[in-house]
Amino acid sequence: DAGITQSPRHKVTETGTPVTLRCHQTENHRYMYWYRQDPGHGLRLIHYSYGVKDTDKGEVSDGYSVSRSKTEDFLLTLESATSSQTSVYFCAILLAGSDTQYFGPGTRLTVL
């Protein structure tokens, strides 16, 4: 599992509230990613990071922000959650030298 954990694993929140999801890795990987998975859309990239304090947007970044203040943690924040952000969120790392991503177990977020 490449030492990736996500927290929380499940969360129910209300529209308009802020939400932060955490991805934690134990193996010092440089690249980390946040995706959302929705039926009929597959996985879509939200943001990714290529080092501490270095992040970039993906294809569905509106309404999301990220932070990476240390190598092992990559945080995804929904500043004001909306029902359209109900989804399953996956974190991934890139295994150096292999061009291969490995995924965390996912966080199921429901925004009411």
Next chain:
Amino acid sequence: AQSVTQLDSQVPVFEEAPVELRCNYSSSVSVYLFWYVQYPNQGLQLLLKYLSGSTLVKGINGFEAEFNKSQTSFHLRKPSVHISDTAEYFCAHTSGTYKYIFGTGTRLKVLA
């Protein structure tokens, strides 16, 4: 822009029959291709990958895929499926930019 197309959203097949799941990618200079499997309520697990070399790639659980540059395809095959292969399968592509594009997924349902 990179894109990945999985033409079949669902594929039903009888146990012990062969199966092919189709994937087409947008052409680019560098091509790295992946197949992931997602069992119900789980994260994504790497099945196989093509980075370079032999165009026929063998993966876990008896799956294989063939990279076809002229047809920009990377179809996944298994000669004889089992009930336990019931899952969703995702094709992914990167051109070496550290951004990965996923297809919309194919649900394989193996029937007894």
